Amino acid sequence: MSDRKIRVLIAKPGLDGHDRGAKTVATVLRDAGMEVIYTGLHQTPEMIAEAALQEDVDVVGLSILSGAHMSLFPRIREALKARDMGDVLLTGGGIIPEDDMAALEADGFSKLFGPGTRTTDIVAWIEGAVKERWAREEA
Amino acid sequence: MTSNHPKNSAEGYAERVLQGDRRALTRLISWAENGDGRFPGALAALYPSLGRAWRVGITGPPGAGKSTLVNELALAMRREDLEVGILAVDPSSPFTGGALLGDRIRMEELTGDQHVYIRSMASRKSHGGMARAGVDACDVMDAFGMERILIETVGVGQAEYDVMGACDTVVVVMCPGAGDGVQAMKAGILEVADVLVVNKSDLAGAERLADDLSEAVHTRAIRSDEWSGEVGSSWTVPVVLASAGKAQGVDEVLKAITSHRAMLDSRGPNGLEDARRKKRVAQVRRVIDEELDARVWNTDELGARVENALAAGSTAYGIASEVVDDLLRGAAFGMRSKES
Numbered sequence: 001m002s003d004r005k006i007r008v009l010i011a012k013p014g015l016d017g018h019d020r021g022a023k024t025v026a027t028v029l030r031d032a033g034m035e036v037i038y039t040g041l042h043q044t045p046e047m048i049a050e051a052a053l054q055e056d057v058d059v060v061g062l063s064i065l066s067g068a069h070m071s072l073f074p075r076i077r078e079a080l081k082a083r084d085m086g087d088v089l090l091t092g093g094g095i096i097p098e099d100d101m102a103a104l105e106a107d108g109f110s111k112l113f114g115p116g117t118r119t120t121d122i123v124a125w126i127e128g129a130v131k132e133r134w135a136r137e138e139a
Numbered sequence: 140m141t142s143n144h145p146k147n148s149a150e151g152y153a154e155r156v157l158q159g160d161r162r163a164l165t166r167l168i169s170w171a172e173n174g175d176g177r178f179p180g181a182l183a184a185l186y187p188s189l190g191r192a193w194r195v196g197i198t199g200p201p202g203a204g205k206s207t208l209v210n211e212l213a214l215a216m217r218r219e220d221l222e223v224g225i226l227a228v229d230p231s232s233p234f235t236g237g238a239l240l241g242d243r244i245r246m247e248e249l250t251g252d253q254h255v256y257i258r259s260m261a262s263r264k265s266h267g268g269m270a271r272a273g274v275d276a277c278d279v280m281d282a283f284g285m286e287r288i289l290i291e292t293v294g295v296g297q298a299e300y301d302v303m304g305a306c307d308t309v310v311v312v313m314c315p316g317a318g319d320g321v322q323a324m325k326a327g328i329l330e331v332a333d334v335l336v337v338n339k340s341d342l343a344g345a346e347r348l349a350d351d352l353s354e355a356v357h358t359r360a361i362r363s364d365e366w367s368g369e370v371g372s373s374w375t376v377p378v379v380l381a382s383a384g385k386a387q388g389v390d391e392v393l394k395a396i397t398s399h400r401a402m403l404d405s406r407g408p409n410g411l412e413d414a415r416r417k418k419r420v421a422q423v424r425r426v427i428d429e430e431l432d433a434r435v436w437n438t439d440e441l442g443a444r445v446e447n448a449l450a451a452g453s454t455a456y457g458i459a460s461e462v463v464d465d466l467l468r469g470a471a472f473g474m475r476s477k478e479s
């Protein structure tokens with residue numbers, strides 16, 4: 001299956017108005033050879049999970065600045081599980097306290113990046129985690 | 140419902156698609172895209188269920204409003220309670236192989252509707268406006284039970300001929316500022332269009348463009364009557380003014396698509412059936428080309444033979460005809476059967 005490409009959905013939940021960060025990440029991932037589906041602003045957890053299903057993505061990337069991560073992440077994970085997509089990788093960035101990060105990453109399919117993260121680190125994490133995901137599928 | 144097939148087998152997935160399982164639908168389209176070895180088996184199980192969906196291609200230059208129009212058409216179709224599938228193709232970067240797929244942004248209000256399925260697809264190595272797996276994706280959606288499938292092509296400004304092979308009706312979307320009628324003729328756009336839409340009718344220059352296009356279409360219709368010797372034998376491409384952004388003229392676009400369908404239906408076996416059969420033949424031919432290419436070049440032997448022949452002074456034509464003769468005779472070099 002040499003033709004397989006990493007598919008990523010970039011979504012911007014919540015009411016925050018601008019999406020420059022999301023666009024930057026989308027472009028970086030595209031340049032790393034991934035197929036990036038961009039969905040725009042103000043997505044609800046249900047809409048995000050539904051788009052993830054329709055697009056059969058490996059990764060959902062969220063840009064969160066609103067501090068709503070502690071409710072959004074679990075809600076999106078639940079909505080994904082309801083669609084038989086509980087193992088989709090979930091990632092996002094923002095100013096998030098360490099304790100919260102640890103709690104959100106506990107399921108093993110999630111990863112949060114703090115401010116100032118190098119984009120190469122994001123690419124590397126996605127590539128590694130998706131390889132594991134594909135290997136699990138083959139097994 | 141009980142099944143004899145393992146859940147993750149090709150047949151198991153096909154069965155789930157036929158039962159309306161969206162997770163299976165989305166997965167089979169990925170298999171098609173990735174060249175997964177299970178896809179042909181799954182498609183074979185779906186084949187008897189194909190043919191119900193009407194496939195409408197939406198093509199035209201970048202920014203003409205294709206996605207916005209697809210969104211409006213889908214909403215109109217939903218008002219008629221139809222199941223709608225959407226395939227939105229955007230270009231892959233030839234350098235990195237990556238792609239930014241942004242057509243969904245204009246279709247947000249459809250995301251929550253369980254009777255609509257939207258799939259974004261990168262063109263990957265295909266040219267001609269479609270992705271290689273585009274027809275496969277439409278086939279899976281068709282078997283799933285979609286009654287209408289809207290296919291948005293890449294949008295390069297030139298005629299995107301591949302869309303004709305994938306669709307029953309091709310809608311070309313133009314808008315003021317993205318080229319005039321003469322450019323449309325040069326680019327071969329009139330030849331692919333069954334319906335022409337001048338979008339952004341709220342902007343200056345739209346009426347003028349529509350007049351230009353109508354005139355070009357009329358000239359073309361007369362010419363093809365002369366060729367066929369039958370007056371009125373050809374479909375005259377309607378030119379429809381619309382403003383997808385303001386949800387105006389959308390019903391007229393839908394009506395033009397419906398008329399085109401009625402025209403094909405009215406021709407009996409010479410209409411839709413014939414057109415679809417020809418498109419399948421063209422698809423098979425394309426698949427044969429791809430498979431030949433993959434199998435012939437999957438070792439270094441042939442490359443080495445070509446280099447040696449060139450070094451010995453043979454020309455490209457001489458080498459090619461020798462190689463093809465050998466291949467057709469079943470000579471083993473470079474050629475590997477699928478099993479080995």
Ligand SMILES: Nc1nc2c(ncn2[C@@H]2O[C@H](COP(=O)(O)OP(=O)(O)OP(=O)(O)O)[C@@H](O)[C@H]2O)c(=O)[nH]1
Binds near residue numbers: 208384
């Ligand atoms: N004025 C006006 N603008 C429109 C209309 N329809 C769409 N637009 C705008 O045109 C721009 C492009 O619209 P899209 O629907 O993304 O066009 P597209 O052909 O899908 O673009 P690509 O997929 O990038 O080739 C957007 O800013 C739309 O808001 C219209 O009827 N009038």
Ligand SMILES: [Mg+2]
Binds near residue numbers: 205206241
């Ligand atoms: Mg578009």
